[in-house]
Amino acid sequence: MKAVVKQVPEHGAVHVVSVSQPSPPAGDEVLVRIHSAALCGSDLHAFEYIPSYHSFLKIPVVLGHEGSGTVAAVGPEVTAFAPGDRVMSEAHLYCGTCPICRRGNTTLCENKLVLGITTDGVMREYALIREKYLHAVPDGLSFAEAAAAQAVSVSVHGVLGRVTIKPGDVALVSGPGIIGLAAAQLARQCGAAVTITGTDADEAIRMPVARAMDFDAVNCERENVIDYCMARYGRKADIVLECSGSSSALVSAVDAVRQGGTILLLGVPQRDVTFPLARMIRAEVNLISSYGSSWEDYEKTLALLANGSLSIMPLLAPYPVKDAEKAFHDGIEKTVVKPVLQFVPDAG
Ligand SMILES: [Zn+2]
Ligand SMILES: [Zn+2]
CATH class of the missing domain: 3.90.180.10 (Medium-chain alcohol dehydrogenases, catalytic domain)
Structure with a gap:
């Protein structure tokens, strides 16, 4: 075979x-x-x-x-x-x-x-x-969707299981891959105002897909994300969902999150990252990691895909x-x- x-x-x-x-x-x-x-x-x-x-x-x-x-x-x-x-x-x-x-x-x-x-x-x-x-696999889900549900379950584990997103929260999602785009949809369903950030490499396909899903999408290599948040929402992000694994996105998340805000780490960096820890401590920034997904996360994911809550x-x-x-x-x-x-x- x-x-x-x-x-x-x-x-x-x-x-x-x-x-x-x-x-x-x-x-x-x-x-x-x-x-x-x-x-x-x-x-x-x-x-x-x-x-x-x-x-x-x-x-x-x-x-x-x-x-x-x-x-x-x-x-x-x-x-x-x-x-x-x-x-x-x-x-x-x-x-x-x-x-x-x-x-x-x-x-x-x-x-x-x-x-x-x-x-x-x-x-x-x-x-x-x-x-x-x-x-x-629930009826109505294609095999392709059911296979990719594994990736989506990682977003479900993090966004629904590891943090609490409240209606009205300003959420930034860095990394418009499938985990980021699923995390963004989940955050939106929690009532957050969601902006997706990407880079020049994402401009050809991923950012247009994000915009087609009705998300604000900001290229952080062309636009300052903090300025964007201040202009659009009058404050920094309440929560950053880091889905890119890029070390620069991780450090930018510290700048973009408000005092007392939360950074959820869904992307896995390929090497060690230096973090401005003192600044994070003084701002009481919550750094929450998330890895993999449980049996229940898979079941939730398949249900959310089957009932159309996630696309x-x-x-x-x-x-x-x-x-x-x-x-x-x-x-x-x-x-x-x-x-x-x-x-x-x-x-x-
Ligand atoms: Zn995967
Ligand atoms: Zn074991």
Whole structure:
């Protein structure tokens, strides 16, 4: 069967290759016929082989942690799913038994494996996944949306779970990728006035998409975001949702947030960042980190997508699997928001 594999530890080296079919499902395993696998920042980082990935990227590895498909077969202990069911997979394979998992923080599991990074991922025609990591895909959601729901669940975990956004809050969202655009929609639903910030690199595709979703979008390389906030709202931001992982955006967030405001860190910087901590302490700025998503976050995300509260269809760019390398290049060049590989030609 076909799979998208990072083959050797160097830049690029991602190809569609033939790999062996998984064995029949045992125990609580589900054999999923993958329809869609979305590309995430971490897949692009694996492609680029950035230094911070060298220590934990398993090579060779089947890439992808955002997958959806139909159940092809189930192991004898599976109770929640049957062949033909539409499912999507969580990205982090938590153990469920370490002290952190037992406290309910499965996103922070001490023993977790990450699909497509530390264990083979979902960019292949069939994948064996334990039933506890799968979610039923609601009717009306396409496989592409269901795959990308993994990324959206990260926004749901952060915006709905880690901070409180109140009606009337001024919210800045830095980074108009799918996590930022989903976070922006969630903040707007909480009643915040939302402005999305991006850079020149986002001007071609991502900023126009943000504006088409009726968001104010400011290019912070062309316009001063604080001046913009003061002119538009008469104050700095109550909350900054940092979704870019860019170190300059992180430092700008400290300038752009008001005294007593909150910075939610959803983007992961590729290297250590120097922060004006004394200034933050004197201003009582709350710095809240957010990582991954729980079982409940996935369920909430699928519900919000299915009932139309969140819209990601305009962000998705489908590619047939044979064009996987082009999808990676386009993702890196930011000529699309979210590339999605379609393993089944007629998949929605
Ligand atoms: Zn654990
Ligand atoms: Zn992802």
